[in-house]
Amino acid sequence: MANSEKRAASPSKAAKALTPLTDKARIARILAGLQTQYGGMSTALHYGNPFELLIAVMLSAQTTDVYVNKVTPRLFERFPTPEAMALATVEAIEGLIAGVSFFHTKAKHLILTSQILIREHGGIVPGDWHALVAMPGVGRKTANVVVATAFGQPAIAVDTHVFRVSNRLGLAAAKTPEEVEKQLQKAIPQELWAESHHWLIWHGRKICKAPTPRCETCFLTADCRYFQTTKPVPAPRRRTKAKPSLPEA
Numbered sequence: 001m002a003n004s005e006k007r008a009a010s011p012s013k014a015a016k017a018l019t020p021l022t023d024k025a026r027i028a029r030i031l032a033g034l035q036t037q038y039g040g041m042s043t044a045l046h047y048g049n050p051f052e053l054l055i056a057v058m059l060s061a062q063t064t065d066v067y068v069n070k071v072t073p074r075l076f077e078r079f080p081t082p083e084a085m086a087l088a089t090v091e092a093i094e095g096l097i098a099g100v101s102f103f104h105t106k107a108k109h110l111i112l113t114s115q116i117l118i119r120e121h122g123g124i125v126p127g128d129w130h131a132l133v134a135m136p137g138v139g140r141k142t143a144n145v146v147v148a149t150a151f152g153q154p155a156i157a158v159d160t161h162v163f164r165v166s167n168r169l170g171l172a173a174a175k176t177p178e179e180v181e182k183q184l185q186k187a188i189p190q191e192l193w194a195e196s197h198h199w200l201i202w203h204g205r206k207i208c209k210a211p212t213p214r215c216e217t218c219f220l221t222a223d224c225r226y227f228q229t230t231k232p233v234p235a236p237r238r239r240t241k242a243k244p245s246l247p248e249a
């Protein structure tokens with residue numbers, strides 16, 4: 001039996017075969033693979049400045065980036081600055097973001113956050129993580145995306161894709177986004193934090209999907225804890241060559 005067939009037929013044995021490798025080596029290979037595949041890719045949200053990024057990320061909680069990109073052009077056209085949005089009515093914002101999850105609450109948060117930007121930060125989005133999470137509707141994930149994407153600071157935002165993919169790969173083994181964030185900060189070199197979170201998101205969107213990952217098309221199977229410990233793959237079928245028929249006498 002060929003080696004590839006042995007591994008495919010017995011994933012738990014293959015997992016044991018990974019143990020001589022250090023975690024550092026495994027993580028380095030995973031990051032190199034992700035970088036090769038997704039290097040240079042950033043957020044799928046459309047934005048033109050830090051204010052638009054902040055608003056788009058706030059809207060994206062529980063809503064796809066694709067849908068957020070559908071509503072933000074009209075929202076930013078009508079309320080292009082914190083000054084304009086701070087004076088908006090909840091109803092006016094709601095009318096522009098209908099279909100976004102929790103649109104009523106988010107409309108209120110957009111207005112309150114714009115008012116805080118004017119009152120406390122001169123109408124400019126601060127690059128300070130603690131100042132961002134103090135705003136209504138801005139949690140760890142949103143603040144991490146803003147400081148990393150708009151200000152180039154080292155941060156790892158854990159959304160649903162990063163949470164799922166990190167746990168499957170074995171880069172993390174945690175039950176909350178905050179725990180995953182802390183474990184990723186230990187596993188990944190700091191200079192790669194901001195970029196690698198985009199790589200994990202794109203891998204989750206394209207291949208390591210919920211609820212069923214497309215392991216058969218994945219380039220990380222050799223180092224993926226989920227694949228190596230739980231995912232049996234049928235052995236490839238052998239091609240049988242047809243026996244040449246004997247010439248008739």
Ligand code: SF4
Binds near residue numbers: 219220226
């Ligand atoms: S091998 Fe499967 S579970 Fe692992 S990262 Fe790839 S798609 Fe996800």
